[in-house]
Amino acid sequence: MSGFLTKLILVGSFVHAGLSCYHCFIDTEDSMRLCWGHILTEYNIRNVDSCFKMLDRMFNNNQNVIEAAKVGRGYDSVLRKIMMAEIMPIVEEFDQAMNNETEYEDRLQAAADKFITIASGLPRASGCFPPCGFQALGAVYNCMSCQYDTCEFPLDCPLQEITVEENNRTQMWCEVPFILPSDIQIVWRYTEVKTVLMDRFKEVTVGVDKLYSIPSARPEHSGTYQCEIFSQERSLVRIYYHLSVTPRAGVGHVKLQDVFNQALLPAGHFPLTLPQPPFALLRLPRSDLLTVCLSSLLLLLFLTLGLLYYKTTNKKNMKETDQEHEPLRKRYILHTT
Template sequence: MYALVLCLLFLRVVCDLYDEDEGCSQCLVKLELKTSVCLKAKDVGRCFEKFNVFNSAEVVQASRVEKTHVEPLKAMLATKLKNLDERIEHNDPEFLEKLQSEVDDFIAEASKMPRGFQDGVFNCIPCRLEPCDLPLDCPVQNRSVEEGKPIQMLCEAAFKLPPNTENVWRFADFLRTQEIEMFEDVVEGKDNLFAISSATKDHQGTYQCEVLANEVSVVRIYYFLKVIPPNVKFGHSELEKIFQLSLLPGENLHAASPPPSQQLPSIVLISFCFTSLLLLFCLTLG
């Protein structure tokens, strides 16, 4: 009977070695630990299947640690499973509850480890590091400000940044660019806000904020700032005059017509009056 169990266990181990769908269970849990635990189970095949609890979305998310913490992550889980192996008995009726308890503890502790960001994140499904799908250099954002007015720019990304970061602000005057060599350092520190109290033409250009975590670049954010001169304001009457003049023919733009009281009588009117006086004079002569 014991030989039969060993044969079944051997077949299960072989299947595990060639099963590509095990995901995080195969990646995180060492085969010898599974074997040691499942030798105490009533149903060896079902015992191996129960380790699929490590393929849950919660485990996958908790395991997304930075590359330097992948091995500590696996070592921490191995310790928990060794403790489980010591706690369970043959045909232990509380096996599933004890296994789930270790999984919950693993999720809680793994979630406290540093997350993976731009330089790589661990994915336990294919069991490898994967590069972040976000670009290191964000697209340039356009900003504008009226000359003499204040403006603020924030060093913030579209994803969660690691804790304890430092920000380095740089400036490329008058240019719209992402070429690193065109920038000069302006200020660095913890503050993610860059403020200009009164904008001038010298403030026009591209601003770069580089976020660093442990002296490693996480993301670079760019703003192109355009400084515009103050608006020239016209009153209502001045705008109305300009509009009326624009409707006049070209030759009348600079000379307005004389007022009606100063206009001379037409030739037709003068001729009519002269003819009427001549007829009246002839009638008086008889």
């Protein structure tokens, strides 16, 4: 009967301690075996509760132990092996044996220090990167709750605004600051309105492309674009871009391009008219447009100089010809008279 009461007291002490760094890895039965023979030196009596308080102080409430146990996902099993390698030899040695509190203090403190040293060398978690996304690899092991703490961020990222001038290129990237699994799938969706409501979007592409590019943005491209990343059919994050395309007048530039094209053609040739989309010139960068303008002006200048040179040379040749035929002309006049 006395043995049953002793076990009941030990279990009660264990439940009172709750989950913690030590109790995450050491079974209840082993803890009872460890503390069974704890003797208070001052009173020379066995006191189990004092043993559990010592465990709390050295392991459960020791901030160095807690920090050392903050490992990345999958390494909690390694923590268990380290803790058991330090505690179980003491359990086997102290089982059903009387030992004073000084002996407990020295042996358990050495075990705690060894656990801190080895556990601190294990890989750390990447951590949580705000403000959004399910970051499984960023989860950190919490030995106070005996489980991994998730980042607890929403899947939906804040809406990002993009403004682009008409006919300019725009790019949207489906990228996140945290590590992604290797088997991701990316879905791009679009809606004409500014919203983050899922039922308003229509699927555009499915694959692994992180980049969504619009080579020449037009007003009808305005709207909200959503990028959602999946891994094993589980959503990891949803990124939103609201695109605003600013229109600009381009008809005058198109007509100017036609003039330049005709000026560059040889004389007597007419340009071949081909259908083309409106504002086609605006797809050229401004630097190219400036080059065309300068080239056309230089061509017109050369044509003008060439024409002047031709007229001057022709007039001179005619004058020389008249001088050569002047004697003949005089003879002809005398002969006829």
